[in-house]
Amino acid sequence: MTxxxxxxxxxxxxxxxxxxxxxxxxxxxxTARYSFGSDRSEASGDAxxxxxxxxxxxxxxxxxxxxxxxNRSITVDATQDKEHEICRLIxxxxxxxxxxxxxxxxxxxxxxxxxxxxxxxxxxxxDEIFSILKDKYEVTDKKLQLAYDTAVNQIPILDRIxxxxxxxxxxIPFCPTRxxxxxxxxxxxxxxxxxxxxxxxxxxxELEIIGKIVKDTDTKIDTIYFxxxxxxxxxxxxxxxxxxxxxxxxxxxKVREYSVEAGRPDTITEEKLHVIKELGAERISVNxxxxxxxxxxxxxxxxxxxxxxxxxxxxxxxxxxxINTDLIAGLPTESADSFRHTLDRMIELDPESITVxxxxxxxxxxxxxxxxxxxxxxxxxxxxxxxxxxMSHDYLPYxxxxxxxxxDNLENVGYAKKGFESYYNIFIMDETQTILGAGCAASxxxxxxxxxxxxxxxxxxxxxxxxxxxxxxxxxxxVTECLRKIKSVQPK
Numbered sequence: 001m002t003x004x005x006x007x008x009x010x011x012x013x014x015x016x017x018x019x020x021x022x023x024x025x026x027x028x029x030x031t032a033r034y035s036f037g038s039d040r041s042e043a044s045g046d047a048x049x050x051x052x053x054x055x056x057x058x059x060x061x062x063x064x065x066x067x068x069x070x071n072r073s074i075t076v077d078a079t080q081d082k083e084h085e086i087c088r089l090i091x092x093x094x095x096x097x098x099x100x101x102x103x104x105x106x107x108x109x110x111x112x113x114x115x116x117x118x119x120x121x122x123x124x125x126x127d128e129i130f131s132i133l134k135d136k137y138e139v140t141d142k143k144l145q146l147a148y149d150t151a152v153n154q155i156p157i158l159d160r161i162x163x164x165x166x167x168x169x170x171x172i173p174f175c176p177t178r179x180x181x182x183x184x185x186x187x188x189x190x191x192x193x194x195x196x197x198x199x200x201x202x203x204x205x206e207l208e209i210i211g212k213i214v215k216d217t218d219t220k221i222d223t224i225y226f227x228x229x230x231x232x233x234x235x236x237x238x239x240x241x242x243x244x245x246x247x248x249x250x251x252x253x254k255v256r257e258y259s260v261e262a263g264r265p266d267t268i269t270e271e272k273l274h275v276i277k278e279l280g281a282e283r284i285s286v287n288x289x290x291x292x293x294x295x296x297x298x299x300x301x302x303x304x305x306x307x308x309x310x311x312x313x314x315x316x317x318x319x320x321x322x323i324n325t326d327l328i329a330g331l332p333t334e335s336a337d338s339f340r341h342t343l344d345r346m347i348e349l350d351p352e353s354i355t356v357x358x359x360x361x362x363x364x365x366x367x368x369x370x371x372x373x374x375x376x377x378x379x380x381x382x383x384x385x386x387x388x389x390x391m392s393h394d395y396l397p398y399x400x401x402x403x404x405x406x407x408d409n410l411e412n413v414g415y416a417k418k419g420f421e422s423y424y425n426i427f428i429m430d431e432t433q434t435i436l437g438a439g440c441a442a443s444x445x446x447x448x449x450x451x452x453x454x455x456x457x458x459x460x461x462x463x464x465x466x467x468x469x470x471x472x473x474x475x476x477x478x479v480t481e482c483l484r485k486i487k488s489v490q491p492k
Contacts, residue, residue: 006032006033007033007034007035008025008029008032008033008034008035008045008047008048008049009034009035009036009037009042009043009044009045009047009048009049010022010025010034010035010036010037010048010049010050010051011036011037011038011039011040011042011043011048011049011050011051012036012037012038012051013038013040013050013051013052013053013054014052014053014054015051015052015053015082015083015086017051017053017082017083017086017087018036020083020084020087020108021049021051021086021087021090022034023087023108023404024087024090024091024094024106024108025049025090025094026108026404026405027091027094027100027102027106027108027409028094028095028098028100028102030361030404030405030406030407030409031361031405043061043063046063046064046065046066047063047064047065047066048061048062048063048069049061049062049063049090050062051086051090053082053086056075056076056077057073057074057075058073058074058075058076058082058085058086058089059071059072059073059089060072060073060086060089060090060093062090062093062094062097064094064097064098070093070096070097072089072092072093074089084106084136087106088106091105091106091138101140102409103139103140103142103143103380103408103409103410104137104139104140104143104402104409104411105134105137105138105139105140106136106137106138107133107137107139107402108404109402110401110402110403111400111401111402111429112139112143112147112400112402112411113147113150113151113154113399113400113429114429114430115133115147116129116133116144116147116148116150116151117151117154117155117158119132119133120151120155126148129144129148130144130148143411146387146397146400146411146413147400149391149396149397150397150398150399150400150413153396153397153398153421154398154399154421154426154430157398157421157423157426158426158430158432161427161430161432161433162220162222162433163432163433163447163486164219164220164486164487164490165219165220165221165222165433166214166219166220166221166222166433166434166435166436166483167221167222167223167224167225167423167424167427167428167433167434167435167436168210168221168223168224168225168246168250168435168436168438169225169227169424169435169436169437169438169442169443170203170207170224170225170226170227170231170242170246170438170439170442171203171227171228171229171437171438171439171440171441171442171458172203172226172227172228172229172230172231172233172234172242172439173228173229173439173440173441173462174196174228174229174230174233174234175228175229175230175233175263175264175267176230176233176264176266176267176302195462195463195466196234196238198466199440199462199465199466200234200238200241200242202465202466202469203242203245203438203439203440204241204242204245205469206438206439206469206472206473207242207245207246207249207438208245208249209473209476210249210436210438210476210479211248211249211250212249213476213479213480213483214249214250214436214483215249216480217480217483217484217487218487219483219486219487220251220254221250221251221252221254221255222254222255222256222257222423222427222433223255223256223257223258223259223423223424223427224246224250224252224255224257224258224259224281224424225259225260225261225424226242226259226260226261226281227261228261228263229263230261230262230263230264230267231260231261231262231263232260232261232262232263232264232267232268232269232272233263233264233267236269236271236272236274236275239272239275239276240275240279243275243276243279243280243281244279246279246280247279247280252280255280256423257282257283257422257423257424258280258281258282258283259281259283259284259285259324259422259424260276260281260283260284260285261284261285261287262276262284262285262286262287262311262315263285263286263287264287264301264303265286265287265288265303265307265308265310265311265312266301266302266303266307268286268311268314268315270314270317270318273314273315273318273320274318277318277319277320282320282321282322283320283322283323283324283422284315284320284322284323284324285323285324285325285326286308286311286312286315286323286324286325286351287325287326288305288308288309288325288326288327288342288346289301289326289327289328289331290305290327290328290331290334290338290339290342291305291306291308291309291341291342291345291346292305292334292338292341292342293305294333295331295332295333295334295338298331298332298333299331299332305342309345309349312325312349312351313349321352322352322353322420323351323352323353324351324352324353324354324355324414324416324422325346325349325351325353325354325355326354326355326357327339327342327343327346327354327355327356327357327386328356328357328358328359329356329357329358329359329379329382329383329386329410330358330359330377330378330379330382330407330408330410331359331377332359332377334377334382335378336378336381336382336385339378339382339385340382340385340389343356343385343386343389343390344389347389347390347393347395352416352417352420353395353414353415353416353417353420353421353422354390354395354414354415354416355412355413355414355415356383356386356390356412356413356415357412358379358383358406358407358408358410358411358412359377359379359406359407360403360404360405360406360407361405361406361407377407379407379408379410380408380410383408383410383411387413390415391415394417394418395415395416395417396415396416396417396418397413397414397415398414398415398416398421398422398425398426399413399414399421399422399425399426399429400412400413400414400429401429428445431445431447431453432447433447434446434447434482434483434486436479437456437458438458439458439465440458440459440460440461440462440464440465441457441458441459441460441461442458443455443456443457443458444456444457444458444479446478446479446482447482448482448485448486449485449486449488449489454478454482456475456478456479458472459472
């Protein structure tokens with residue numbers, strides 16, 4: 001199997017396990033493309049996979065690099081999950097053929113900590129939790145320990161979740177330039193400038209509509225999060241207009257956490273920071289990703305590492321006492337030594353939290369087309385350095401998520417000093433609190449009292465969001481219904 005963008009045939013016979021089988025293959029070939037069929041004749045070329053279910057017999061045939069195919073079969077009983085077991089069969093063949101042993105084993109879901117917490121809630125001892133997850137998913141001890149540590153720090157916060165309250169996400173999907181690794185729907189300021197007045201007007205209208213729903217249903221706002229894009233791409237006056245709309249339409253007195261991603265250092269000014277602080281946000285992110293100037297140029301950033309340090313220091317000067325910084329392990333051309341320098345320097349700056357992402361090569365990112373060149377970068381070495389380095393400086397892991405197409409099948413972890421964990425980051429992963437999304441590409445996640453989750457996706461592009469605004473607002477009736485149901489089951 002090559003790691004270019006040619007399509008590898010996957011033939012499913014007697015099953016429809018497309019999603020999990022593809023996810024298993026991506027553990028080994030994270031920039032590959034796949035085609036799906038149901039007939040053996042479609043398995044052709046130098047590489048293919050055939051997954052067949054016939055009664056209690058599961059069979060896998062895997063061909064890689066033009067070599068002779070490997071065939072294996074197993075028989076399962078009624079207690080075994082056929083989908084999981086055929087993925088395990090394919091996983092073992094691929095691991096033997098490629099020499100790759102994914103650190104998270106067979107685990108393909110984005111929320112490994114939830115699996116740990118579920119077992120902890122059953123009051124199982126740590127060694128039994130490890131045994132269960134190793135037997136089922138073949139996760140390494142190192143990753144199990146990280147997930148366990150994260151769960152230990154997360155549970156006290158989960159125990160304080162107010163499921164009758166909601167969080168608010170505000171999307172400002174603009175950036176000065178598009179980074180090569182970015183898969184978010186974000187738009188450069190040059191191309192979006194003409195849409196800005198209409199977009200901000202529509203966003204403020206949506207916030208007013210959501211605010212009325214929240215007020216009419218007597219719902220409390222728990223956390224507020226401004227994301228993007230880069231929210232500080234807009235001017236100080238535009239940012240003020242949006243934040244004043246939030247202030248006028250929501251009761252901020254009961255908000256436990258108000259965050260704004262100041263994001264890219266080349267968008268941060270003292271005036272914008274004063275606006276953010278004046279209008280109620282106490283937590284911000286300053287996200288250099290790396291302090292290596294050469295790497296910043298490669299990924300399309302128009303600022304230096306020193307600019308990031310100055311932006312951080314400016315935020316401190318303005319009075320912010322809760323600052324997060326984001327770093328990415330495995331960026332193109334970044335060395336392990338360079339990453340260590342960045343992390344050590346950020347620890348010296350003493351932010352309240354540091355989030356270490358691992359490079360993910362998404363299909364919608366510009367980097368995807370050259371993705372194979374990033375497969376063998378030292379991301380794992382960087383992540384392995386970050387865990388003890390951060391924990392030895394009292395940064396504890398408190399939330400984690402994984403993504404498909406992540407280099408070395410690694411993870412994204414938020415570390416924070418005690419008391420500075422982000423509630424919103426935990427809520428978005430735990431899925432036990434409703435999150436109301438406003439703005440282009442925002443997603444509303446409705447969590448009903450019975451545990452059912454429904455999602456409402458806003459239009460991805462600003463021109464769609466503006467043009468079809470009224471149609472989009474018709475969907476708010478579902479939000480009202482959900483909040484009323486939540487309220488109806490709360491004790492009087």
